[in-house]
Amino acid sequence: MVEKTECVVIGGGPAGLTAAIYLARFCRQVVVIDAGNSRASMIPRSRNHAGFPEGIGGPALLERMRDQATQFGAQIRVGEVRDIEMIADGYRMQTDDGPLEARAVLIATGVVNRRPPLDEETHERALQAGLLRYCPICDAFEVRDQRVAVLGADGHGVAEALFLSTYSDKVTLLTLIATDLDAGDRADLDRAGIEVEPCPVSAFDFAEDTLSATFADGHDRTFDTLYPALGSNGNCALLQALDISLVDEQCVPADDHQRLNDRGLYAAGDIVAALDQISVAMGHGAIAATTMHNDLRKRDGQTPG
Numbered sequence: 059m060v061e062k063t064e065c066v067v068i069g070g071g072p073a074g075l076t077a078a079i080y081l082a083r084f085c086r087q088v089v090v091i092d093a094g095n096s097r098a099s100m101i102p103r104s105r106n107h108a109g110f111p112e113g114i115g116g117p118a119l120l121e122r123m124r125d126q127a128t129q130f131g132a133q134i135r136v137g138e139v140r141d142i143e144m145i146a147d148g149y150r151m152q153t154d155d156g157p158l159e160a161r162a163v164l165i166a167t168g169v170v171n172r173r174p175p176l177d178e179e180t181h182e183r184a185l186q187a188g189l190l191r192y193c194p195i196c197d198a199f200e201v202r203d204q205r206v207a208v209l210g211a212d213g214h215g216v217a218e219a220l221f222l223s224t225y226s227d228k229v230t231l232l233t234l235i236a237t238d239l240d241a242g243d244r245a246d247l248d249r250a251g252i253e254v255e256p257c258p259v260s261a262f263d264f265a266e267d268t269l270s271a272t273f274a275d276g277h278d279r280t281f282d283t284l285y286p287a288l289g290s291n292g293n294c295a296l297l298q299a300l301d302i303s304l305v306d307e308q309c310v311p312a313d314d315h316q317r318l319n320d321r322g323l324y325a326a327g328d329i330v331a332a333l334d335q336i337s338v339a340m341g342h343g344a345i346a347a348t349t350m351h352n353d354l355r356k357r358d359g360q361t362p363g
């Protein structure tokens with residue numbers, strides 16, 4: 059027996075949960091399936107999310123959103139959607155609880171940051187202490203005038219170091235493997251007063267309020283915070299299963315209404331090519347849910363002409 063519902067949201071981060079709140083309040087049946095690795099759950103305290111002048115932790119924000127969605131009737135299930143295929147009136151998904159069919163599906167699966175080589179416990183402790191950060195747009199304000207290390211001497215690292223140089227004149231670019239910077243990048247970094255450490259890092263050691271980097275030639279340096287700029291991988295296996303073309307092999311170009319096709323498939327949040335921020339993910343979620351509802355109304359002959 060295959061379970062059937064109206065709308066499935068794959069991913070329970072800020073994008074998927076916002077969509078679930080809206081869909082539930084449009085009186086739609088909605089099931090959220092979430093593997094539980096929201097990037098928002100890594101945020102010790104967000105201070106740029108509007109409406110929380112004292113800041114809010116990522117896990118607390120997600121819990122509030124889950125409460126809000128379930129209050130209006132959304133079902134939230136922990137688990138993974140392993141496969142998806144198009145069927146006559148929607149999509150069939152393989153979930154941990156068995157097959158599930160829906161007339162409309164929102165992909166809100168997010169992305170995963172590439173990490174420096176750190177064990178899980180050290181990674182978590184450094185994040186919580188603000189010694190390790192992934193989002194200068196979110197929290198560069200908190201590292202003004204600090205000794206900031208940026209890891210990744212390619213295009214990502216250079217761009218991130220230049221961004222951070224407007225907050226501190228003590229920004230150093232580090233690399234994990236010996237890298238030749240091109241002349242243009244080198245000139246931009248010099249102009250911005252960014253130091254480039256040519257010797258690759260061999261290890262990081264996180265103390266209570268500083269971190270030290272040990273380099274391949276044996277010398278050490280101390281910094282106040284580290285921004286890995288190693289890029290990210292989109293959680294896009296389901297999109298590939300549906301033959302949706304990707305941008306840079308890791309995100310999708312949704313239309314202005316968050317549609318991926320005219321067959322009931324939508325996308326929201328970091329997996330969409332846009333600014334990776336909570337407020338953007340929430341905006342996408344709201345637009346996607348409203349489009350899903352109105353597209354279903356149209357399919358059911360509930361709209362004019």
Ligand SMILES: Cc1cc2nc3c(=O)[nH]c(=O)nc-3n(C[C@H](O)[C@H](O)[C@H](O)COP(=O)(O)OP(=O)(O)OC[C@H]3O[C@@H](n4cnc5c(N)ncnc54)[C@H](O)[C@@H]3O)c2cc1C
Nearest residue numbers: 069071072073093095096097098104139168196327328336
């Ligand atoms: C350390 C850090 C600090 C940040 N600070 C801020 C900040 O202060 N302000 C701000 O605006 N942004 C911040 N961000 C960015 C913000 O967290 C993201 O933009 C936001 O979480 C994106 O929401 P999303 O719903 O698109 O994806 P996510 O929150 O990543 O959620 C995606 C969910 O989908 C699930 N999933 C993936 N594949 C499947 C599948 N096949 N089946 C079921 N579930 C699946 C994942 O497990 C995950 O739970 C920060 C990010 C990090 C890493």
